[in-house]
Amino acid sequence: MNIDITDVTRQFGRTRAVAGVSLRTGPGVFGLLGPNGAGKTTLLRMMATVISPSSGSMRLLDRDTGSHAARREIRRRLGYLPQSLGYYPGFTVAEFVEYFALLKEMPSKQVPGAVATAIERVELGGKAHAKLRTLSGGMLRRVGIAQAIVNEPELLLLDEPTAGLDPEQRVAFRSLLRELGARATVVVSTHLVEDVGAACSEVALMAAGKLVFHGTPEELTARGVGHAVGDAPLERGYSAVLAAARS
């Protein structure tokens, strides 16, 4: 199992952002759904080893995140796109991706090739030498994805990856996700239900810091049968699970 989380909690002062989540998953695209404030980003940040859990155990890529040496190994195999991507405006696209490739301790001889591949995969080849300050929001998002995938990660964590992408780019991105999911575990946190339906093999739904659903997109769709809220079948399933969790 690439992700093996048992009863993980995370507290910020008095606020319990994640309240006892257990999750196990292997390679494939995993969709993490939930309303704003459900705890998705906090869970993703814990998986990205940015913050550590307040309690519970977390094993990623068969390593315990509690030890420093294991965390470093995990980080070598990790790709992460945060919800709000910061960037250095003076860097070019290629420099920014190369910068992260080097921080990910990729062998320096492999870096130029990996950078070029990552940039091509997000369709920014023509903008490789453009300064980041000149790019649109959607392009910056794709730069973020490129830095996340540059090291061919075994665990890829994407927080709202399609925010700011136009429909055509989103379609291309979903196909990239499917391609990446064939070899790695890709966790996509989103509240865009159609992304999950199109690209994910597995889906979990969080509400108030807890996991209230874990199954396939088809199973989530089935939960919505007979539920009135939502335009698409998956949306109806999402609304039905949330309504049940709230009640």
Place this chain on the structure above:
Amino acid sequence: MTAYSGQIAGRAGGRRHAWWRRIGAAGRLFRIELRRSAMLWMMPVAGALFWYNAFRESMAEPAMWNLRAMTMHHGVLLDFAPPVVGAAAWMGSREGRRHLTDLIGTVPRPRWTAQLVTWAAVTAWALVAYCCCVGVVYGLTARQASWGGPLWWPAVVGAAGIPALSAVGFAAGAWFPSRFTVPIATVGAFFALGFSAQPRAPQWQVSPTAAGSPYIGPDAGIGTFYHYLPDLSIAQVICMAGVTAAAIGAVGLLDRASGPWLRTLAYGMTAAGLAAVFVAAGLAGTARLDPHGMLAIPALHDAASDEPIKYTPVCDHAAVPICLNPAYAAYLPNVREAITPVLTELAGLPGLPKSVGQDPPAYGGPLNSSFVAGGAGVVVSEASPGGSQQFNLVLPDQLPAEPGGADITVRQFVGQIRLSVAADLINKVVGSAPGGESRAQHAVVTALTFDAGVTRVPRADAAVSAAASRFAALPAAVRHAWLAAHLTALRAGRITLAQLP
């Protein structure tokens, strides 16, 4: 080779390979950081500030290595502080300002080492700018100076100060990643450096802006006759290395996700850096002013540096030649101009020097009060082998064209030399009667001093003044003939005022 030893060798080779890989990756990171460093944009600013302040001040000094180097040393870090600290603080706060802390927290390379690369790029550009600036001053001085070579210690202190400035700025930016950090750190560093340059407790001499004793400052006599003492410079370099280590260590303390040994290293660097600063300040506190105007620190002092510098004096070819230290070669005509009227007055008289040489100035006085330049401008007589006399003079501590409140012109410089030389030389030739200077001697000295072109003549009562005026009014040839005939009697005190022509 056994299977086990092969395994170990393979592991060691792997480790070596990993190190080379890390160095290669660090090199690539460094290249990116060099291209995108804010210091690159600050280099012209640093150059302009340097030109406006330290360059103009040092180039306004006479073309002597010691004066130029020490004046530059005093001002260069003050010029570099705003752009270097500002750029470093900007780069240090970059992650925080750009909200990249989370993302960088997910990479295996410790955040601290990535920050070190960023800092190194800022420092590298700052050092390039610094070296260019020092190179220009030293290059021009090499073309203009008549003798000597560059003083490297003042340049080394500045070079050690640049990483310290950038480390302090970087640490400030990393710890407080706000848009206000840059202006606050820039202004703060400038004033802190300026404040440290003010003479206070002797420990403050460790400030990298202190070029020798703050009560003397750059002086032509320092490092010209005796080797420039590196004692204070060494303490300053230790202090700057300490500041750099402490600030870089403080940046490492921010990286809470780093491994235990990196955290230990960060704590160790901070503690060692602070200890080095205190040790350096303590060493500077023990400094004493040596007779050659430099600060000697007993714990760092090498007695070999107390040896005088060997040099071949530059001389003119007059009947009484004047020989000066070659560093003062440019002032030989001024000294000649100052002394010639005096020598003319005394020409042919017994006791007249066969040659005029130069002595180094002597410095004294406690460190925390005004200094005494013992014997500045005073003629000293020495009996040299063979019975001929050489008079050594000490040139005024200020040379023409020096900046500052007490600027002197060439005319004033000549006047100062003439004043001291005339009084001492004429006194020496006319001598003193066994019971002290007689009134006739006083009148003759006054008259000769006046005739030598000195406007400030020795004070005298009405009778002596009248006799002096009478004697001074004689034609030079008459006066000279009378002196030649009566000098022995005058020296013995057997001539009265009334007997003076």
